[in-house]
Amino acid sequence: MKKLLLGDEAIAQAAIDAGISGVYAYPGTPSTEITEYIQQSESATERAIHSRWATNEKTAMEAALGMSFAGKRALVCMKHVGLNVAADAFVNAGMTGVNGGLIVLSADDPSMHSSQNEQDSRFYGKFSFIPILEPSSQQEAYDMVYSGFELSEKLGIPVLLRITTRLAHSRAGVQTRPQKPQNELNPSDDWRKWVLLPANARLRFKQLIQEQELFEQMALESEYNTYTDGADKRMGVIACGIGYNYLMEHFPAGASFPVLKIAQYPLPKQLVAKLVDACDEILVLEDGYPFVEEQIKGLLGIGVKVKGRLDGTLSRDGELNPDNVGRALGIAPASVYEKPEVLVGRPPQLCQGCGHRDLYEALQEVMQNDHPASHRIFSDIGCYTLGALPPFRSIHTCVDMGASVTMAKGAADAGLYPAVAVLGDSTFTHSGITGLLDAVNAKSNITVIILDNETTAMTGGQDSAGTGKIEDICRGVGVAADHIRIFVPLRKNYNEMMQVIREEVAYPGVSVIIPRRECIQTLKRKK
Amino acid sequence: MKADIILAGVGGQGILSIAAVIGEAALANNLYIKQAEVHGMSQRGGDVQSNLRVSDAPISSDLIPLGKADLIISLEPMEALRYLPYLSENGWLVTNSEPFINISNYPEMESVLAEINRLPRKIILNVDEIAKASGSVRSANMVLLGASLPFLDMPVEQIEAGISRIFGRKGDAVVLANQVALRAGKQASEELIQK
Numbered sequence: 001m002k003k004l005l006l007g008d009e010a011i012a013q014a015a016i017d018a019g020i021s022g023v024y025a026y027p028g029t030p031s032t033e034i035t036e037y038i039q040q041s042e043s044a045t046e047r048a049i050h051s052r053w054a055t056n057e058k059t060a061m062e063a064a065l066g067m068s069f070a071g072k073r074a075l076v077c078m079k080h081v082g083l084n085v086a087a088d089a090f091v092n093a094g095m096t097g098v099n100g101g102l103i104v105l106s107a108d109d110p111s112m113h114s115s116q117n118e119q120d121s122r123f124y125g126k127f128s129f130i131p132i133l134e135p136s137s138q139q140e141a142y143d144m145v146y147s148g149f150e151l152s153e154k155l156g157i158p159v160l161l162r163i164t165t166r167l168a169h170s171r172a173g174v175q176t177r178p179q180k181p182q183n184e185l186n187p188s189d190d191w192r193k194w195v196l197l198p199a200n201a202r203l204r205f206k207q208l209i210q211e212q213e214l215f216e217q218m219a220l221e222s223e224y225n226t227y228t229d230g231a232d233k234r235m236g237v238i239a240c241g242i243g244y245n246y247l248m249e250h251f252p253a254g255a256s257f258p259v260l261k262i263a264q265y266p267l268p269k270q271l272v273a274k275l276v277d278a279c280d281e282i283l284v285l286e287d288g289y290p291f292v293e294e295q296i297k298g299l300l301g302i303g304v305k306v307k308g309r310l311d312g313t314l315s316r317d318g319e320l321n322p323d324n325v326g327r328a329l330g331i332a333p334a335s336v337y338e339k340p341e342v343l344v345g346r347p348p349q350l351c352q353g354c355g356h357r358d359l360y361e362a363l364q365e366v367m368q369n370d371h372p373a374s375h376r377i378f379s380d381i382g383c384y385t386l387g388a389l390p391p392f393r394s395i396h397t398c399v400d401m402g403a404s405v406t407m408a409k410g411a412a413d414a415g416l417y418p419a420v421a422v423l424g425d426s427t428f429t430h431s432g433i434t435g436l437l438d439a440v441n442a443k444s445n446i447t448v449i450i451l452d453n454e455t456t457a458m459t460g461g462q463d464s465a466g467t468g469k470i471e472d473i474c475r476g477v478g479v480a481a482d483h484i485r486i487f488v489p490l491r492k493n494y495n496e497m498m499q500v501i502r503e504e505v506a507y508p509g510v511s512v513i514i515p516r517r518e519c520i521q522t523l524k525r526k527k
Numbered sequence: 528m529k530a531d532i533i534l535a536g537v538g539g540q541g542i543l544s545i546a547a548v549i550g551e552a553a554l555a556n557n558l559y560i561k562q563a564e565v566h567g568m569s570q571r572g573g574d575v576q577s578n579l580r581v582s583d584a585p586i587s588s589d590l591i592p593l594g595k596a597d598l599i600i601s602l603e604p605m606e607a608l609r610y611l612p613y614l615s616e617n618g619w620l621v622t623n624s625e626p627f628i629n630i631s632n633y634p635e636m637e638s639v640l641a642e643i644n645r646l647p648r649k650i651i652l653n654v655d656e657i658a659k660a661s662g663s664v665r666s667a668n669m670v671l672l673g674a675s676l677p678f679l680d681m682p683v684e685q686i687e688a689g690i691s692r693i694f695g696r697k698g699d700a701v702v703l704a705n706q707v708a709l710r711a712g713k714q715a716s717e718e719l720i721q722k
Contacts (some may be wrong), residue, residue, distance in 0.1 A: 006555050006564070029567035114567030170563040170578075170589040173554050201575065242589070249588035322592040334594030337611040340642040343635045347608070348573035349629065382570065390631075459567065 002173030012037035014145035022050035024060035027459035028079030030168035031107035057082035071186030094128035101149030110319035120288035224263035236279030243285035284308035355517035380423035402431025536602035552689035666708035673712025
């Protein structure tokens with residue numbers, strides 16, 4: 001019997017079956033469930049597969065590369081914006097190449113269901129000169145990962161697996177395959193490959209450029225890239241990843257026009273040329289940015305008529321769905337009923353009983369009373385970002401992991417007072433520590449509130465790297481011990497909380513306040 | 528056989544258990560299935576939905592196109608309305624009548640119910656009450672699934688087997704309570720249809 005698996009779970013199962021020795025990741029929607037599945041898998045435990053969460057995506061990427069260096073297979077997973085954090089290691093992993101097979105999974109979030117932007121990871125793959133796989137189904141995701149480690153070892157290069165939210169968080173029946181053994185320990189001795197001194201790196205880069213032809217040849221021969229002919233040559237369609245599903249939804253018996261399905265890159269020129277030669281115009285369906293469309297169209301758009309996201313046939317932003325793809329094909333949606341006017345929105349909110357609520361109430365009261373016009377709250381990525389919405393409306397910024405501390409520092413350096421940073425324990429260890437060190441060294445006048453709920457809550461309660469160590473870390477980077485203040489954010493401690501906030505905001509230097517109370521969700525689950 | 532179902536509710540209400548039970552039943556009967564879920568930020572008390580597609584032929588899209596859903600199953604009455612543009616002409620709406628009010632601008636209950644009552648094919652049930660009467664307050668979602676069975680081309684025995692597999696780890700008592708709730712919902716729904 002097939003297994004009913006999320007796209008994320010299919011990838012995890014395939015990685016276990018393909019003989020990985022470790023998965024490295026920091027939680028991030030929609031990629032989190034991959035690592036969680038491996039952590040909970042009995043067969044992964046039996047095989048002693050490393051699956052502990054990493055502190056951030058960069059440490060994850062580097063550890064995975066280290067495992068590959070040692071000759072074993074590794075999977076590293078992150079959400080799209082996590083790839084920005086891992087980018088230094090990721091791009092240079094293209095330069096070093098790999099020893100054991102290495103798959104880098106980046107889960108994009110078009111329509112920004114749980115993200116700050118819609119960036120398309122395929123650009124990172126091209127930027128790093130490495131092959132990209134983009135599955136159209138859960139089964140294809142399984143198959144690509146199952147054989148992807150061999151592809152990586154054969155080419156000696158990391159492979160980027162790019163998925164989007166809909167595949168990550170959609171279930172389907174998946175046929176699994178027999179488990180392969182793990183690789184033996186076999187560390188690389190090839191220093192010219194792994195020591196990226198300029199002299200070595202120049203050689204590596206020349207080689208990487210030469211290999212592009214081979215990578216494209218692999219994409220041309222890939223079983224995942226298919227050309228299906230059709231009699232009606234007025235239009236040909238290029239459908240990438242899950243864009244293919246939305247196309248075929250409208251043609252269950254097969255399309256009347258030629259269709260080029262793309263799921264492996266670099267874009268195989270021969271297949272694209274075949275379609276362009278045969279058809280009057282081309283429609284490109286791709287989830288994310290117009291990655292393929294731009295390549296085919298070129299800057300001037302001469303020679304071939306291309307429709308897609310750039311000419312308005314499809315919206316420039318937002319994810320694909322069967323309806324907007326249908327419209328692009330000239331098929332009107334079949335809606336019968338409209339959304340009634342009585343309906344109102346129901347945005348997400350901080351849980352009832354969450355300690356963040358208590359902190360925001362106290363912080364808001366102090367700021368509104370003492371510094372109504374001058375204060376600014378620099379926040380960060382996590383549940384507490386919901387402090388931007390009513391009834392709190394407390395925070396003024398949320399940009400990227402760790403930016404609360406450093407933006408507060410920059411604003412304080414500019415003369416802003418009070419500059420308050422609000423971030424969670426997991427975000428602090430992910431990317432806040434270095435910023436705090438900057439602030440200590442510069443003696444910046446900021447107050448950093450580290451909401452310590454002892455978990456990575458927004459993504460569902462994964463282990464947090466700094467649990468039990470937060471105040472030690474702050475002391476270690478040089479925050480004065482008497483300006484590291486801890487309290488329990490509860491209604492009954494309201495006056496104490498306001499008092500502490502007042503004192504530390506008044507202190508002209510770096511102070512850290514740690515409201516510490518377990519996440520209400522993880523607490524409920526223990527009961 | 529083909530069923531395109533939208534499951535609706537508020538984050539934390541338990542729509543995914545309904546999806547999991549139907550999914551298990553479908554897979555055990557060699558049907559094709561695709562089920563798109565919402566994870567992440569919306570699960571914190573926001574509106575959530577799941578697109579569940581079951582068919583004896585391969586399914587392309589993970590998402591149901593506008594106007595193509597055979598069934599909307601909602602644990603919350605206002606949330607039931609959110610997905611009306613997806614309901615097909617002959618589609619049914621099965622919803623809990625009890626509101627989940629965690630927003631300050633929740634509309635008047637009468638106007639929400641009036642919108643639901645305008646539909647030609649709907650079942651409105653107080654599933655919380657039926658769950659309580661059947662002896663398991665926590666099985667309201669299985670009552671709702673039971674109430675949807677008359678519109679699903681799947682035998683109740685298969686759904687019950689699905690419940691056994693999904694809740695099996697929690698023990699026989701939990702499995703039984705959910706199966707009883709399922710039957711109670713099915714019966715309540717059938718009584719409404721006959722009226």
